[in-house]
Amino acid sequence: MRVIVTAGANGIGRAIVERFAAGGARVAFCDIDDAAGVALAAQLGEAVRFLPADCADMAAVRAFMADAFDWLGGVDCLVNNAGILVSKTILDLTEDEFDRVMAVNLKAAFVATQEAARRMIADGTKGSIINMSSVNAELVIPNILAYNISKGGVAQLTRNTAVALAEHGIRVNAIGPGTILTDLVRQSIFTSDDARRAVMSRTPLGRAGEPAEIAEIAWFLASDAASYITGQTIFADGGRMALNYTVPVRE
Numbered sequence: 001m002r003v004i005v006t007a008g009a010n011g012i013g014r015a016i017v018e019r020f021a022a023g024g025a026r027v028a029f030c031d032i033d034d035a036a037g038v039a040l041a042a043q044l045g046e047a048v049r050f051l052p053a054d055c056a057d058m059a060a061v062r063a064f065m066a067d068a069f070d071w072l073g074g075v076d077c078l079v080n081n082a083g084i085l086v087s088k089t090i091l092d093l094t095e096d097e098f099d100r101v102m103a104v105n106l107k108a109a110f111v112a113t114q115e116a117a118r119r120m121i122a123d124g125t126k127g128s129i130i131n132m133s134s135v136n137a138e139l140v141i142p143n144i145l146a147y148n149i150s151k152g153g154v155a156q157l158t159r160n161t162a163v164a165l166a167e168h169g170i171r172v173n174a175i176g177p178g179t180i181l182t183d184l185v186r187q188s189i190f191t192s193d194d195a196r197r198a199v200m201s202r203t204p205l206g207r208a209g210e211p212a213e214i215a216e217i218a219w220f221l222a223s224d225a226a227s228y229i230t231g232q233t234i235f236a237d238g239g240r241m242a243l244n245y246t247v248p249v250r251e
């Protein structure tokens with residue numbers, strides 16, 4: 001399998017690169033963290049290539065996709081994983097911050113999907129595209145306004161492109177993680193013991209998820225085992241979205 005992953009040097013993206021490489025895939029990934037990208041590619045060997053690119057820059061995303069196609073000789077699976085978070089509400093979020101979150105989380109996924117879909121169709125590849133959504137595509141946290149909006153957009157990008165590309169045999173799905181232990185969560189969500197307790201009190205399984213648990217879903221969605229699944233978001237959230245607000249908060 002020939003796989004392209006955006007933002008694959010750390011966190012969930014890194015776990016996905018590792019999972020696909022372990023499964024025998026060839027993987028090209030981008031990131032802005034050059035040191036981590038170079039180290040990961042060196043660790044995983046010749047089947048994995050790091051191609052530095054900033055997903056806030058659409059020309060860079062298109063160039064990354066072209067370089068990845070050249071190296072892989074096409075593409076069977078694209079994972080749109082890049083995502084950033086700015087902790088501000090409607091009252092203090094700046095236009096630049098709004099634009100940057102939209103660019104990385106939503107527009108880059110649109111651009112990479114367009115490039116991948118065009119290449120898959122030209123090659124006759126019945127491939128698969130996986131978008132990294134979030135429970136925050138559906139639920140609201142007021143101080144992550146731009147993130148909420150971008151992930152809501154990812155939900156519709158997923159459904160729209162699933163229907164548009166179905167006639168070409170290309171499947172498009174998303175993964176909606178709850179709270180997964182990565183730098184994003186350590187730096188922006190688990191900012192204090194109280195914040196950590198608040199999140200865990202609304203997570204029925206009582207723990208944060210691991211990046212590898214999200215990578216397994218990506219592996220499944222890319223495989224023939226998921227051959228009749230398209231247009232779906234699989235939420236891996238420890239039960240959070242099933243929790244009714246009338247259930248007592250767990251201490």
Ligand SMILES: NC(=O)c1ccc[n+]([C@@H]2O[C@H](COP(=O)([O-])OP(=O)(O)OC[C@H]3O[C@@H](n4cnc5c(N)ncnc54)[C@H](O)[C@@H]3O)[C@@H](O)[C@H]2O)c1
Pocket residue numbers: 006007008009010011012013030031032033053054055056081082083084104132133134135176177178179180181182183184185
């Ligand atoms: N961690 C969670 O709990 C969680 C929950 C729901 C959804 N997600 C989503 O999963 C995805 C990955 O999140 P994570 O927690 O692994 O994040 P992370 O912050 O741990 O890692 C993100 C990676 O993206 C890279 N990156 C940041 N900006 C970039 C840019 N402009 N261009 C290219 N690379 C860039 C970083 O260098 C890093 O390697 C995101 O789309 C995020 O919204 C995460």
